[in-house]
Amino acid sequence: xxxxxxxxxAIAAAVVLxxxxxxxxxxxxxxxxxxxxxxxxxxxxxxxxxxxYAGQISMAQGAFVGxxxxxxxxxxxxxxxxxxxxxxxxxxxxxxxxxxxYPALRVQHHYLAFVTLAFTTLVYLLLRNxxxxxxxVYGISGIQRPVLFGVSFAKSADYYYFCLGMLAIFLGAxxxxxxxxxxRAFMVLRENPVRAMSLGVDTRRYTLLAxxxxxxxxxxxxxxxxxxxxxxxxxxFSLGYSLSLLLMVIVGGSGYLLGPLVGAMVAVxxxxxxxxxxxxxxxLYAAAVMILMTFCPQGLIGMAERIAAALRRxxxxxxxxxx
Amino acid sequence: MSGFIQLxxxxxxxxxxxxxVAVGFALLWQTxxxxxxxxxxxxxxxxxxxxxxMKVWGLGYLPSIAIGLVVSALLLGAAFKGLVVEPMLRHGxxxxxxxxxxxxxLMKESVKDFYSSQAQQFPPxxxxxxxxxxxxxxxxxxxxxxxxxxxxxxxxxxxxxxTLTGRAMQATAQNRAVARILxxxxxxxxxxxxxxxxxxTALASFLISPIYLAKFTNxxxxxxxxxxxxxxxxxxxxxxxxxxxxxxxxxxxxxxxxxxxxxxxxxxLIVLVVVILFRPQGLLGRVEERSV
Numbered sequence: 170x171x172x173x174x175x176x177x178x179a180i181a182a183a184v185v186l187x188x189x190x191x192x193x194x195x196x197x198x199x200x201x202x203x204x205x206x207x208x209x210x211x212x213x214x215x216x217x218x219x220x221x222y223a224g225q226i227s228m229a230q231g232a233f234v235g236x237x238x239x240x241x242x243x244x245x246x247x248x249x250x251x252x253x254x255x256x257x258x259x260x261x262x263x264x265x266x267x268x269x270x271y272p273a274l275r276v277q278h279h280y281l282a283f284v285t286l287a288f289t290t291l292v293y294l295l296l297r298n299x300x301x302x303x304x305x306v307y308g309i310s311g312i313q314r315p316v317l318f319g320v321s322f323a324k325s326a327d328y329y330y331f332c333l334g335m336l337a338i339f340l341g342a343x344x345x346x347x348x349x350x351x352x353r354a355f356m357v358l359r360e361n362p363v364r365a366m367s368l369g370v371d372t373r374r375y376t377l378l379a380x381x382x383x384x385x386x387x388x389x390x391x392x393x394x395x396x397x398x399x400x401x402x403x404x405x406f407s408l409g410y411s412l413s414l415l416l417m418v419i420v421g422g423s424g425y426l427l428g429p430l431v432g433a434m435v436a437v438x439x440x441x442x443x444x445x446x447x448x449x450x451x452x453l454y455a456a457a458v459m460i461l462m463t464f465c466p467q468g469l470i471g472m473a474e475r476i477a478a479a480l481r482r483x484x485x486x487x488x489x490x491x492x
Numbered sequence: 493m494s495g496f497i498q499l500x501x502x503x504x505x506x507x508x509x510x511x512x513v514a515v516g517f518a519l520l521w522q523t524x525x526x527x528x529x530x531x532x533x534x535x536x537x538x539x540x541x542x543x544x545x546m547k548v549w550g551l552g553y554l555p556s557i558a559i560g561l562v563v564s565a566l567l568l569g570a571a572f573k574g575l576v577v578e579p580m581l582r583h584g585x586x587x588x589x590x591x592x593x594x595x596x597x598l599m600k601e602s603v604k605d606f607y608s609s610q611a612q613q614f615p616p617x618x619x620x621x622x623x624x625x626x627x628x629x630x631x632x633x634x635x636x637x638x639x640x641x642x643x644x645x646x647x648x649x650x651x652x653x654x655t656l657t658g659r660a661m662q663a664t665a666q667n668r669a670v671a672r673i674l675x676x677x678x679x680x681x682x683x684x685x686x687x688x689x690x691x692x693t694a695l696a697s698f699l700i701s702p703i704y705l706a707k708f709t710n711x712x713x714x715x716x717x718x719x720x721x722x723x724x725x726x727x728x729x730x731x732x733x734x735x736x737x738x739x740x741x742x743x744x745x746x747x748x749x750x751x752x753x754x755x756x757x758x759x760x761l762i763v764l765v766v767v768i769l770f771r772p773q774g775l776l777g778r779v780e781e782r783s784v
Contacts, residue, residue, distance in 0.1 A: 226586065226589070272765070272768065272769060275768075275769060275772065276768055276769075276772055279527045279585070279589070280723070280768050280772060282527075282589065283719055283720075283723060283764060283768065284764075284765055284768055284769075286716075286719075287761035287762075287764050287765050288765075290716070290757065290758075290761055291758055291761055291762075294754070294755060294757060294758050297754075298754045298755065408712070412593055415590070415593070416590065416593065416594065419586075419587075419590045448605055449601075449605060451597060451601045452597075452598060452601040452602060452605060454594075454597075455594040455595070455597040455598035455601065456594075456598055458590065458591070458594035459576065459591050459594045459595060459598070462580060462583070462587045462588075462590055462591040462594070463579045463580055463591070466580075466583045466584075466586075466587035466590075
């Protein structure tokens, strides 16, 4: 039992140490990728709350990252300091996400998927066509990295720590939230909405909240994304991005706290290590997702859990066998 | 006015193609609760089967079309059912949705990597000449597409309502357990549904590719059009899907000219959201009723 607990702890400690020492041995391009991984993981964490914990399918998370990123970039260009712009990005997405939750009260499953899919495409069209606000297809360039309390995060190594720090904060907040009464309410919403209602859970309010909080986390991720890439264009936030975030959550393991981190790793970091596959990475990824769905729809973390359980069982039978 | 008629006629032609795809989409949903997010790619790919037969093997148009239909029925029908849908049904709806999303990526990337990323010319079913109709200039190609597509739907409708096999398929869609008790070979009926979907999407592919050219990204808009058509018309009716397809085709054309070319793609989506919110059973559908 002790060992079963020690192994994940040791892995976690090794990962944290490696990330902390990252700038010592990583090339700038790799630092950028790890920062992008952290930002993507935050966005996927938001979707994991909506989908994995509250059971509401959304194909709009990429649109919220886009709204957050554009809001942050536009506000910063108007001279608003980063922290205020960042909070505003989250707040705007909270509001829009709340509104998008209303269809979820009326329709479920595939209908909800189509409503959110339509929303994503509409947001993309707005970003592309409302040139006075978003500069259309030319995009917004020259977005500054933040300066907080007199400390500049302009260098990529500094912004790397900033992104990882934010990831840690959001991870902590998520950990706390799913243990709070809110988190319990979200989960009962997923497992059995009728039961939830009969237990006195205000399902209406919690469905909207699940959408709003998940979306606002997407908006915060966008707020980090804009200063990271320093150039925004509508094409980054088309339907494909929302679908890829959805795949990340499922591949990592929806409903698992660390699922989005693993999923974002597969989607963002792995292509870098699989350079030899050249243009075929996406093809292999898609095939792997289909195989994973067939054999283990709980995702990679679910699979790891299953393997660990099988090993433990074998060990117990082995020890009882010798006695 | 003549411009309006022109837009309506060409809209009806593309609408009839949307209807083919939407009918297949609705059939799959009814008989096996499969939401196929790769339906658009199912329309994109068959054109490339034909192109391979024509360009690589040097066959003529009609033999290539025949090969395209057979390969589509086998790959997009039987193999899709056996390899993708069947092993996943016990996991519920969401994993299958994710799997078809991945399948869409797989098909797109395959065409891009193994054929070409460029748009390809595709031979039309008839040579287009322009004729006068109520003072408007209308292409014979539009008219041919309209009648071929609706003819196929009518044939399907006849098959479903007037043959023993078709009625057995309807029974399977309405109530699988009862159908089984009555001696219907349910698994075979479901297989037929998948084969029919493969054929319908292949036909749609051969009709639409001459207009929009065959390209690996075509599936994105086509798939969306099929969803919108199926939902607007009513998920549980062939008639509904046909009506939804035609409305969408015309609306799309009119929106492009009279509303805004930039927001053309937004109009069907807004219609979709309004229908889902206020009439989720679709224009022709009735609540909690399932019939082919």
